[in-house]
Each structure stands twice: as C-alpha cells, then as structure tokens.
Amino acid sequence: MSRSKLLALAIAASLFAVAGCTRSPSPQADTGSSTVPADENADAFIARVNREMRTHLEELSAAQWVSSTYITGDSELLAAKANERWLTALNGWIEQARRFEGQATSPSTARARSLLKLMTAMPAPRDPEKLAELARIASKMEGMYGSGEYCTGEGDAKSCRQLGELEDVLRTSRDYDEQLDAWRGWHTISQPMRKDYVRFVELVNQGAKEMGFADAGEVWRAGYDMPPAQIAAETDRLWGQVKPLYEQLHCYTRTRLAATYGVERGQVGNGLLPAHLMGNMWQQDWSNLWDLLQPYQDAGSLDITGALEAAYRQDYTAQLAEHAGTPTPSEIVGYERGAQLESALRMTRRAEDFYVSLGMPKLPASYWEKTQFIKPRDRDVVCHASAWDMNMGGNPSADPAIGPDVRTKMCIKPTEEDFTTIYHELGHVYYYLAYGKQPPLFQGGANDGFHEAIGDTIVLAMTPKYLASIGLVDEQQQSHEALINAQMRMALAKVAFLPFGLMIDRWRWGVFDGSIKPDRYNQAWWDLKAKYQGVAPVQARGEDYFDPGAKYHVPGNTPYTRYFLSHVLQFQFYKALCDAAGFQGPLYECSFYGSEAAGRKYQAMLAEGQSQPWQKTLKTLTGTEQLDASAVLEYFSPLQQWLEQQNEGRDCGWSSAAAPAAAGSADGKD
Ligand code: X8Z
Ligand code: ZN
Numbered sequence: 001m002s003r004s005k006l007l008a009l010a011i012a013a014s015l016f017a018v019a020g021c022t023r024s025p026s027p028q029a030d031t032g033s034s035t036v037p038a039d040e041n042a043d044a045f046i047a048r049v050n051r052e053m054r055t056h057l058e059e060l061s062a063a064q065w066v067s068s069t070y071i072t073g074d075s076e077l078l079a080a081k082a083n084e085r086w087l088t089a090l091n092g093w094i095e096q097a098r099r100f101e102g103q104a105t106s107p108s109t110a111r112a113r114s115l116l117k118l119m120t121a122m123p124a125p126r127d128p129e130k131l132a133e134l135a136r137i138a139s140k141m142e143g144m145y146g147s148g149e150y151c152t153g154e155g156d157a158k159s160c161r162q163l164g165e166l167e168d169v170l171r172t173s174r175d176y177d178e179q180l181d182a183w184r185g186w187h188t189i190s191q192p193m194r195k196d197y198v199r200f201v202e203l204v205n206q207g208a209k210e211m212g213f214a215d216a217g218e219v220w221r222a223g224y225d226m227p228p229a230q231i232a233a234e235t236d237r238l239w240g241q242v243k244p245l246y247e248q249l250h251c252y253t254r255t256r257l258a259a260t261y262g263v264e265r266g267q268v269g270n271g272l273l274p275a276h277l278m279g280n281m282w283q284q285d286w287s288n289l290w291d292l293l294q295p296y297q298d299a300g301s302l303d304i305t306g307a308l309e310a311a312y313r314q315d316y317t318a319q320l321a322e323h324a325g326t327p328t329p330s331e332i333v334g335y336e337r338g339a340q341l342e343s344a345l346r347m348t349r350r351a352e353d354f355y356v357s358l359g360m361p362k363l364p365a366s367y368w369e370k371t372q373f374i375k376p377r378d379r380d381v382v383c384h385a386s387a388w389d390m391n392m393g394g395n396p397s398a399d400p401a402i403g404p405d406v407r408t409k410m411c412i413k414p415t416e417e418d419f420t421t422i423y424h425e426l427g428h429v430y431y432y433l434a435y436g437k438q439p440p441l442f443q444g445g446a447n448d449g450f451h452e453a454i455g456d457t458i459v460l461a462m463t464p465k466y467l468a469s470i471g472l473v474d475e476q477q478q479s480h481e482a483l484i485n486a487q488m489r490m491a492l493a494k495v496a497f498l499p500f501g502l503m504i505d506r507w508r509w510g511v512f513d514g515s516i517k518p519d520r521y522n523q524a525w526w527d528l529k530a531k532y533q534g535v536a537p538v539q540a541r542g543e544d545y546f547d548p549g550a551k552y553h554v555p556g557n558t559p560y561t562r563y564f565l566s567h568v569l570q571f572q573f574y575k576a577l578c579d580a581a582g583f584q585g586p587l588y589e590c591s592f593y594g595s596e597a598a599g600r601k602y603q604a605m606l607a608e609g610q611s612q613p614w615q616k617t618l619k620t621l622t623g624t625e626q627l628d629a630s631a632v633l634e635y636f637s638p639l640q641q642w643l644e645q646q647n648e649g650r651d652c653g654w655s656s657a658a659a660p661a662a663a664g665s666a667d668g669k670d
Contacts, residue, residue, distance in 0.1 A: 043106065046441065050440045053093075054397070057440070058390065059086070060085075061389070065409075067142075071382070076139045076143045079139045087122075091124070097116055111611070115442075115610065121219065122204055122216075126210055130203055137196050145189070145190075146383070149162045150182075150188055152185075162380075163383060164413070167280075170279055170281060174260065176261055180538065182276070190548070193546055193555055201512060216512045218512075220561070224447055225614055239499070239532075241632070249496065252646050252647055254266065254273060268537070268538055272536035276537075281551075287417060290489065295642070296482075300473070302464065304419060304467065311343060311414065315338075340374045343414045344373040351426050354462075354593060355426060358596065360599060363429065366403070366404075370407045371407045371409070381411070382552075385409070385410040385425055387429050388408070389429075390405035391404065393437060423455045424459065425455060427452075427453075427454030427456065427457070434609075438608075444609055445609075446605070446612075447562075449568075450617070452565070453573055454573075454606065456567070457574050457577065460570060460574040461574065463591045469593075483638055484638065487636060487638055491639055495632075503528040569618075569627065571632045571634075574631070575622070580595070580601045588636075
C-alpha cells in the first residue's frame with residue numbers, strides 16, 4: 001500500500017486536549033505518545049511529531065503487513081490494536097497543533113501542520129470506544145475481502161474459489177454462463193459487509209465533523225491544495241475532455257461483444273455493456289478482451305500474456321525434466337510453485353531494470369528478501385497488489401545504519417496485467433526511496449494521484465519496440481495496422497479505466513454526505529456504473545447485495561479519485577519525460593527507456609515528496625500547474641480517428657435509465 005493508504009487506515013481525531021502543555025507525562029503515555037513540553041514552539045512541535053510518527057508507523061506497518069500476508073483472527077486483532085494506538089497518537093498531535101492556530105510560522109512548518117489533518121482518510125471519533133470500534137471494523141472488512149471465497153457443491157463435491165481463480169474465468173472463458181457464475185460468485189463475498197460498512201460510515205463521519213469537516217468525503221477532497229469543492233469540478237472538467245474518446249471505445253466494444261455473444265446477449269438494456277463479459281470483475285480494465293477486440297489479426301502479435309505463460313511453462317518442464325522417475329503429487333506442486341516464483345522474480349527484475357536504466361538505484365537486498373511475490377499455499381492473504389514503506393527511509397533515531405525497508409505484496413501470475421502492475425508498484429517503491437530523506441510529514445506523493453502515476457508513466461513507455469527488445473513480443477511491423485493494434489492495447493487499459501476511476505468516489509462522496517442512504521447503496525452504485533461506464537449487470541442487483549464491497553478499495557477504505565487523476569497525470573508526465581529524453585516524433589512512439597536525462601528530472605520530482613503544493617511540483621516537471629487531459633487525446637489521436645471510422649453509422653452511446661432496476665432479490669431473479 002502507498003504510505004497515504006497507511007495513513008488512510010490510521011488517522012483520527014484526538015482523545016485528550018493537551019492545551020495545558022505540561023512536561024509531566026500526559027494521560028496518553030500508555031498509548032506511546034510522548035510528553036508535551038510546555039515551552040514547545042511550532043517548529044519544535046513539528047520536529048517532535050516527525051520523530052514520534054516514524055516510530056508509530058513502523059509498528060503499524062509491521063502489524064498490517066502481518067495481517068495482510070497471514071489473515072487470521074489473531075493477526076486481525078493485532079492490526080486493529082496497532083491501528084488504534086496510531087489513531088490515538090495522531091489525534092493527540094492534531095489536538096496539540098491547535099495551540100499554534102493563527103501563529104505565524106515558517107511556510108514549511110505551516111504546511112506540515114496542515115498536512116496533519118489533511119492526510120486523514122479515516123478520521124476517527126474522539127470517543128476511545130468508538131475509535132477502537134472503527135479500527136476493528138476496518139481490519140475486519142479488509143480480512144473479509146482478503147479471505148473471500150465462492151463455494152459451490154456440497155460434501156465431497158464442495159469446491160471453493162477465491163478472487164484469483166474467479167478472475168481467471170473472466171480472463172480466459174468466453175462462455176457466457178460460466179463468466180456470469182464467476183462474476184456473481186465473487187459478489188456474494190461482500191453481502192455480509194454491508195452492516196459493517198454502514199457503521200463505518202457513521203464513525204468516520206463523526207471523526208470528520210469533530211475535526212471541522214462536513215463529512216469524511218470532504219476530508220478526502222481537502223487533500224489537493226485547493227478548496228475541496230474545486231477538485232470535484234476539476235475531475236468533471238477532465239472527464240469532459242476524455243469522454244468522447246471513451247464513448248467511441250465503448251461503441252466499438254459493444255459491436256464486438258454483439259458479434260461474439262449475439263445482439264441480445266452482447267448488451268443490456270439500451271446499449272449498456274454486460275458487467276460479466278468485460279474480462280474484469282469491475283469492468284475497469286478491458287485488456288483481457290484482446291482476443292475479441294484486436295483490430296488487426298495479422299499486424300504483429302502483442303500477446304504478452306502468451307509469452308509470459310510460455311516462459312513459465314518452460315521453467316516448469318525444465319524442472320520436471322531434471323527429476324528422476326515419476327514425481328509425486330506434492331513434488332509436482334513444488335515444481336509448479338518453483339516455476340511460479342521464478343516467473344514472478346523474472347518479471348520483477350525486468351521492471352526494476354527499467355527504473356535502473358533511468359539512473360535510479362537497484363532495489364535494496366531487503367526488498368528481495370521480504371517481498372511477497374506469489375500467493376502462499378497455506379494461508380489467506382490480501383492478494384490486491386500493494387507497495388509498502390515499512391520504516392520511512394530508515395530509522396536514524398533508532399540506528400543510523402538502518403536503511404530503507406520497502407516491499408511489495410502481490411500474488412503474481414504470468415499475465416500482462418500483473419506484469420504492468422509490477423511496474424506500477426515499483427513506481428510507489430521508487431517514490432518511497434526518493435523521498436525517504438524528507439521528514440515523515442513530507443513523505444507522500446505531491447498529491448495521491450502523483451503516487452499512482454509514477455509507475456504507470458513507465459508503463460506508457462513500454463512501447464511495442466521496448467517489448468520486442470525484452471523478447472516479449474516479436475519484432476514489430478511498421479504499419480498503420482500495427483500502430484492501431486498497439487494503441488488499442490493501451491486504450492483497453494487506460495481509456496476503459498477513466499469513468500471507473502471517477503465513479504467509485506462519486507458513490508462514496510454521496511454515501512459520506514448522506515445523499516446516498518444505506519437503503520439505496522446498491523441502486524446508486526449501479527446507477528453510477530451505468531451513467532459513467534455504460535455497464536450494467538444482466539440480472540437485477542437488489543439491496544440484499546453490497547456490490548461496492550466486492551471492490552478492494554471500498555472495504556480497504558482507499559480513496560479512488562487518485563487513480564482517475566493518475567490516468568490524466570501519467571500522460572502529462574510521459575510527455576514531459578519524452579521531451580527530457582530528447583524524443584522527437586509522435587507521442588505514442590516514445591519510450592524513454594535508458595534516458596538518464598529523463599530519469600534525473602523524474603527523480604528530482606520524486607525527491608520533493610509532498611513538501612510543497614503539487615501545482616509547483618507539476619510545473620517543474622511539465623511547465624504547467626494545470627491538470628490537463630490533452631496529452632491523453634494527443635496520444636490516442638490515431639485510435640480515436642480509427643474508432644470513429646469503425647463506428648460510423650452506428651448508434652453509439654447508451655441510456656443509463658435502461659439498466660435493470662436494482663430492485664431484484666438476492667437470488668438474482670426478477
Ligand atoms: O489498486 C491499484 C494498485 C495498487 S495502488 C494495484 N490500482 C487500482 C485498482 O486496482 O483498482 C491500480 C489501478 C487502479
Ligand atoms: Zn498504486
């Protein structure tokens with residue numbers, strides 16, 4: 001998880017007012033908070049918070065790492081307790097900071113003070129019992145998601161599948177009913193979360209109000225160095241820029257689905273795409289539909305998953321071949337896992353190589369020792385990919401020799417999606433490493449969208465030429481057909497994502513501000529899915545379901561607007577780095593692999609962390625302070641033209657009113 005995610009799990013309001021500022025131990029001593037010196041000025045206060053914060057976060061990260069990589073009731077309890085201690089300490093600091101309100105301080109101290117509150121994604125009530133309840137619910141929901149499974153059959157015939165296996169069905173099967181079963185199956189895991197989520201919303205809203213915000217959604221929107229209302233308008237503006245491109249992709253995809261499944265089954269209602277047929281549980285990335293959507297069959301293969309799988313199989317058969325005699329079933333499993341790990345390590349080393357080619361350091365040895373690369377066999381883990389900064393760049397106060405402890409946690413499979421996700425995660429890791437020398441309060445993305453965009457910018461530079469250079473695809477033809485294929489590959493990941501990146505927090509903002517009440521949670525979710533993405537379930541999804549909870553970031557309480565912003569910012573970064581690398585030519589052809597000039601510029605941006613308003617950081621890299629989706633449009637301009645030709649004469653667009661009403665019962669029958 002990114003550090004702001006850690007903070008998201010953990011930040012809260014205060015238990016005690018310490019305005020008295022005595023030197024005697026405060027009543028919080030048992031929670032780990034230090035005493036508050038009576039004569040402490042604002043600078044000294046921030047310095048102390050920075051010291052104490054590092055110690056707290058080390059403990060919290062360790063507890064959360066264990067609970068995410070070894071889900072049990074015990075690890076859940078320990079993570080909740082660590083979270084509680086952290087939340088309490090943070091409350092104390094927020095309260096203590098009030099002493100300095102209205103005081104003139106250095107700009108850096110003023111910024112650090114305002115960040116204390118603004119980093120809060122899970123504001124907790126002051127009441128210690130409610131704070132503890134919130135910490136428990138947060139751990140519980142994350143555990144429920146991580147251990148979620150869909151079981152069918154009974155007795156000896158009972159079989160259970162977790163998310164990874166259900167995703168495999170959506171990725172590889174083109175059987176309508178089989179996909180529907182996998183999609184519906186996964187969405188059963190979140191039904192029991194609904195009650196917890198309702199309570200969670202009450203608690204974080206109370207915490208937000210106690211901090212002076214209208215609700216928890218406003219806390220989230222306040223983290224963008226602009227008035228909270230403005231970020232909503234900004235995201236609307238950006239969506240307006242890219243919506244016509246999305247609509248073209250949607251229209252083309254609908255036609256291909258109709259060709260595959262028939263006109264009746266290829267759409268829902270008036271032009272909506274069936275949720276279970278998009279190759280992805282949440283319809284956020286359509287890359288897995290490559291077999292249906294590839295524009296030209298004979299224009300060079302871009303089958304990255306095929307190449308990764310072939311390499312995996314080769315490892316596996318090589319290991320088997322070395323075995324004398326017939327291997328036992330457990331030896332076979334051992335070989336499979338050996339090959340899976342080898343494949344995951346190879347993919348990760350490949351991603352590291354890109355960063356190193358830009359002049360960035362190699363990953364520390366501890367990264368390779370402590371990372372979770374593949375899904376363990378013997379226990380439940382949260383497979384959702386994340387990057388962790390365990391000790392904020394080392395702990396000089398404990399031991400100056402302790403270096404950074406950065407890790408990733410994934411359940412890597414040899415697929416294109418996981419391959420690009422590794423590049424994404426290493427973007428977080430290189431951000432942690434670059435800003436590790438900043439004081440803890442400034443260790444974060446310039447805004448959270450920056451953190452998400454670092455690795456994805458590298459993914460944009462994974463051009464067919466780069467992929468061919470690392471042996472994942474064949475030498476590419478130089479033809480218009482090959483270009484359109486390459487653009488389509490990128491669009492299925494990047495353009496398809498845009499409305500999804502927007503709708504999740506449109507839902508949560510509404511939930512937090514009370515305009516979406518619990519009795520309409522699911523209805524409102526599918527209304528927004530229809531409105532923004534133009535997708536719908538093929539059977540009604542009543543309020544017995546809690547479909548938002550089947551997406552990690554809802555039970556994990558990770559704000560999502562960051563990903564929408566990232567999908568705009570990464571094109572701005574990409575263009576700037578291409579310029580820095582001296583690239584000339586159409587944007588979509590640029591790879592800055594191997595450019596130390598681009599790397600230096602990137603690294604300089606990363607090293608700033610969140611020490612200054614993001615607009616300033618953006619300007620240093622790109623020359624503008626504005627978020628702007630025109631680089632997205634510039635990049636995809638050949639594809640947009642091609643799609644417009646393909647769609648000519650077709651009735652594009654959709655009517656969201658035609659989504660099946662969410663009024664059905666939980667068994668899916670209307
Ligand atoms: O959650 C993630 C990363 C970890 S920050 C794997 N992403 C979003 C998602 O999976 O929903 C990356 C893209 C969007
Ligand atoms: Zn991320």
